[in-house]
Amino acid sequence: MTTKIAPWIFTASCPSIIGTVDVVTRYMAESGHYVDEIHSFDDRESGRFFIRVEFLPKKEGFSASVFDQEFSARAKDFNMEWALTEPNHRPRVAIMVSKYDHCLNDLLYRFRTGQLNIDVTVIISNHPDLEELAKWHRIPYYHLPITAETKLEQEAQVKSLIEQYDTELVVLARYMQVLSPDMCEYLDGRAINIHHSLLPGFKGARPYHQAWEKGVKMVGATAHYVNNDLDEGPIISQGIQVVNHAHYVEDLVAKGQDIERVTLFNAVKCHIEKRVFLNGKRTVVFGG
Template structure:
């Protein structure tokens, strides 16, 4: 903390989850008050089924009475009492993101556009693909492109390459932007809570391949897309964001695919934004978004 009159105020993001009980918010709020953390945003939710409490707070250090590390130590001490898992970081922190794509570039293109425009507060550390189709687009943005071909026989080695790239770049999130490969159980477990997929259907309906054709066969009146965390079960991961578009009986399956490009791109970009702002909490098979 500095007493300088022209010291710039910094914002910090504090998120936590713990077993729900009486007085959690009061204890946390009192600690922040005593330390001079000026809270500007506060959202919380107690799940009556899982008995878990989730919270996301933003505060500034304008009148903070100690250093951030000093505050972190006090939060850690309270965290032991409350069995709390927490994160405390600057609000302008940009998580490092690795993107995986195959041939379809619509989801990738919106992510890159929003990133370049500053609408996604992330640092894209690279794009990996099993094809070369998106190389020119990625390199035009000045982002490293990694071509990792894959066959059924080389799948373990190719996934090891992706995991190694994830580690060496310091990536915190893998985004499957229409990456048309099913991750192995091993890779899904290693990236639990750190990999987001876009499925071109409004889950839990129409899982697996050709969902638009499945939807067309059933005569649906809305189509959608679902961004979810990756798990070992195909298209079963906790849902983060969804988008829908109305259609009618005149739409062919091919028309639906084209309309779906918008819902897929927007749903995935929203999910990445929510993750980057640390708004998404895993809650069993579901998510809490604050």
């Protein structure tokens, strides 16, 4: 079995004008970089172009600084915003959770087995219940209780921990608190949330009980970036599963939690692999 060599990842976006693909691929070819994977999309509604390239330098002595200098000169004519990610970059991730442990357990398992190329550096919770799980994984766990009166103080502590652990991504793995507008702005573009998405939309307490009472025929979950519109941030990944009259509340809960786990994993994986681009209130997500 051949092991794939970890590639460099190039991502960029710019206004939709002629030559956007060419400026990237021509530079790759002229610089001796083998393009292993490429995705692009031109959004005619927003007038934005998006591209993601995985490449392998074929010449010895590849230098990211030289790449930066040379490509910047070409990108300038396209008003292109771009980034270069080195092979096997492991983003530093903070996980926030309340009492439900299914998403946290799944993320920690995938982190431990290498399915997610991340470093989980800290777990933050408003309850003490999952501290033993964190200890077993040798990950620092902070119990930060929260009330309506202490919300701003608690969020200030969370921000301090995010900075302390040099966090690149925050994952809300069933963190059952509404973030303040200030916190949402602070985490803009670097925090992913998971929630149930049932048809019709059942908000508030006991959503699966509400769904069972209405006789739903489908359960699902949505992973999205956090913003100030509750559970309405730009969507990264969704999952669904068909159910029927023979599924009771406990069945819906079990199936829903399974979908939440997989959907959150897919969203985190796409984010850390630089496959997600924010496009206004929407996202462009290139598959792997």
